[in-house]
Amino acid sequence: MHSTQTPSASSGSIAVVGAGIVGLAHAYLAVRRGLRVTLVDEDSGPRGASVRNFGHCCITGQTGAFASLAEAGREHWLAAASAAGFWARESGAYVAAASAQELRVLAEAAEAKGTDRIRLVDGEEITRALGSRATSAVGGAHLPLDLRVDPRTAAPRLAAWLHAHPAVTMRMDTRALSVTDGGVHTTRGFLAADHTFVCTGHHLRGLLPDLAADAGIRECALQMALVDAPAHFTTDAAILTGTSLLRYDAFATMPAAQDLREHMEETAPALMAAGANVMVTRRPDGSLLVGDSHAYAPSTAPFLDEDTTDLLLESARSVLGAQPLRVRQRWQGVYASSETRPLVLAPVGAHATAVTVATGVGMTLAFGLAAHTLEALHTGSPAAAAPAG
Ligand SMILES: Cc1cc2nc3c(=O)[nH]c(=O)nc-3n(C[C@H](O)[C@H](O)[C@H](O)COP(=O)(O)OP(=O)(O)OC[C@H]3O[C@@H](n4cnc5c(N)ncnc54)[C@H](O)[C@@H]3O)c2cc1C
Numbered sequence: 001m002h003s004t005q006t007p008s009a010s011s012g013s014i015a016v017v018g019a020g021i022v023g024l025a026h027a028y029l030a031v032r033r034g035l036r037v038t039l040v041d042e043d044s045g046p047r048g049a050s051v052r053n054f055g056h057c058c059i060t061g062q063t064g065a066f067a068s069l070a071e072a073g074r075e076h077w078l079a080a081a082s083a084a085g086f087w088a089r090e091s092g093a094y095v096a097a098a099s100a101q102e103l104r105v106l107a108e109a110a111e112a113k114g115t116d117r118i119r120l121v122d123g124e125e126i127t128r129a130l131g132s133r134a135t136s137a138v139g140g141a142h143l144p145l146d147l148r149v150d151p152r153t154a155a156p157r158l159a160a161w162l163h164a165h166p167a168v169t170m171r172m173d174t175r176a177l178s179v180t181d182g183g184v185h186t187t188r189g190f191l192a193a194d195h196t197f198v199c200t201g202h203h204l205r206g207l208l209p210d211l212a213a214d215a216g217i218r219e220c221a222l223q224m225a226l227v228d229a230p231a232h233f234t235t236d237a238a239i240l241t242g243t244s245l246l247r248y249d250a251f252a253t254m255p256a257a258q259d260l261r262e263h264m265e266e267t268a269p270a271l272m273a274a275g276a277n278v279m280v281t282r283r284p285d286g287s288l289l290v291g292d293s294h295a296y297a298p299s300t301a302p303f304l305d306e307d308t309t310d311l312l313l314e315s316a317r318s319v320l321g322a323q324p325l326r327v328r329q330r331w332q333g334v335y336a337s338s339e340t341r342p343l344v345l346a347p348v349g350a351h352a353t354a355v356t357v358a359t360g361v362g363m364t365l366a367f368g369l370a371a372h373t374l375e376a377l378h379t380g381s382p383a384a385a386a387p388a389g
Helices: 021-032 064-084 100-113 123-130 154-164 201-207 209-214 257-267 269-273 306-320 362-378
Strands: 013-017 036-040 093-097 119-121 139-143 147-149 168-171 176-180 183-186 189-192 195-198 218-227 238-240 279-282 288-291 295-297 327-337 343-347 352-357
Touching: 013 021, 013 183, 021 036, 021 064, 021 154, 021 352, 021 362, 036 154, 036 183, 064 147, 064 154, 064 362, 093 100, 093 123, 100 119, 100 139, 100 257, 119 123, 123 139, 154 168, 176 195, 176 201, 201 209, 201 327, 201 352, 218 306, 257 269, 269 306, 279 306, 288 306, 306 327, 327 352, 343 362, 352 362
Parallel strands: 013 036, 013 195, 036 168, 093 238, 195 352
Antiparallel strands: 093 139, 119 139, 176 183, 183 189, 218 288, 218 295, 218 327, 238 279, 279 288, 343 352
């Protein structure tokens, strides 16, 4: 079948290389469509960017095609959480704004997106959400469409659900060596499939070096910490800050963003130099994920910079209106980045597709993207580009 046809419901087989959230979403939605799936990962389970992030589906922050993918993925995230039994909350996100410049960006974004999607809130509400009058925030916005999941358990539980499914064959500790029209050559032999999805994140260059070079794929390294939550902080909503407004297009493309950038360069040069996106999310056990910085290189150095961690912690502490935060863990996350192609959705021969999110929103896009590529495969155009926005 693989030479002339694409898989059809209840008869086809697909291989998925990579058990991060992008590969898992493809495997999950393929099973839901009645396909047989072989899932291959060189590690023993999800260990990459998909377990190292904030667990924030930043749906409202997207524009164009990414907004369509993010919104389309929302229902699938919730259905997958319910099926696989992982923690997910429709708690949305708060942007805690500390300056008039931030408030202006939010007001413009609310006008552009609609006040039902970006609901401006006053100082009282943001204080209530954060649980502290000592916060540096003076107002902000609530983004009700955004979702929260727990990054430490969402991908592993989805992988466990797939492992138990009769239509799925898991090949962990197995490295894909090359992809052909009939399947995947791996360190444990050849795995036949009608169609293969290559979802290897920033490792794309290991398997498909020419495609990775063409797409300008490099690595982005981020510093993160897990801290004890101050007793007053109880919201499951993600907390975004002024630096976040410079990173997500729904805010960063607003006319007032330029003023905000200049204001931040002047008042917070160290945060800007670190490429910070100061954010806080709460895990189900009450601990807080705090980050992050951004450093770009073809291949990033593994070392964590203590000054950067201190900077991020102090900035988060000030927004939370808390005492100094006690760190339990620190780690580095790495994701794929490209200045020219934030999404690589490319044919590899006639019967394989490479799917790499090359910017920091893979959790947000994974399910919408998988729904899109599987639908394109079903309709016979597997190499289709991302949907129009
Ligand atoms: C610190 C941090 C914070 C972030 N915060 C957010 C956030 O809040 N919201 C959001 O939307 N996104 C966020 N992101 C981005 C998001 O985490 C990533 O975009 C997403 O996890 C990428 O998923 P993936 O499946 O493509 O890659 P990965 O999770 O890296 O998975 C790739 C998998 O492929 C496997 N693999 C690679 N090569 C091979 C091979 N040859 N053979 C077999 N297996 C192979 C690897 O072992 C790995 O398991 C964040 C990222 C980081 C690092």
